[in-house]
Amino acid sequence: MTVPEVEVHAVPEGAFLLDVREDGEWRAGHAPGAVHIPLGELQARVAEVPKDAPVYVVCRSGGRSANAAAWLNHVGRDAINIGGGMRSWHFAGRPMVGENGQDPFVA
Known part of the structure; x- marks a missing residue:
């Protein structure tokens, strides 16, 4: 199955963005x-993912998010992988926030 994928600049403002990285990365x-929603929790928490809107899925570099998007599409969601993940997001200058007031970075 081919997973739909877009580059970071094509993610629309206000889109539902699902980050499947681990807590420290987030x-x-x-x-x-x-x-x-960390990838390992996605199956248990799938009810938190909308059924009626596209879901843009991101991880650090695009591998985990591609797997997550494939599974989400399999269970009836409209999921699109973000190519290059948060590394590409950061490189493209898209907005980022860090927790606890720190400057954001991609771990």
Whole structure:
């Protein structure tokens, strides 16, 4: 199965952004407004992912998010992988926030 994928600049403002990275990666830096569900928790928490809107899925470099997007599409969601992940997001200058007031970075 081919997973739909977009580059970071094509993610629309206000889109549902699902970050599937681990807690430490999330705390280091994430997109404002993103929803954090670590990949290992996704199956148990899938009810938190909308059924009626596209879901843009991101991880650090694009591998975990591609797997998550494939599974989400399999269970009836409209999921799109973000190519290059948060590394590309940061490189493209897209907004990021860090936890605890620290400058955001991609861990």
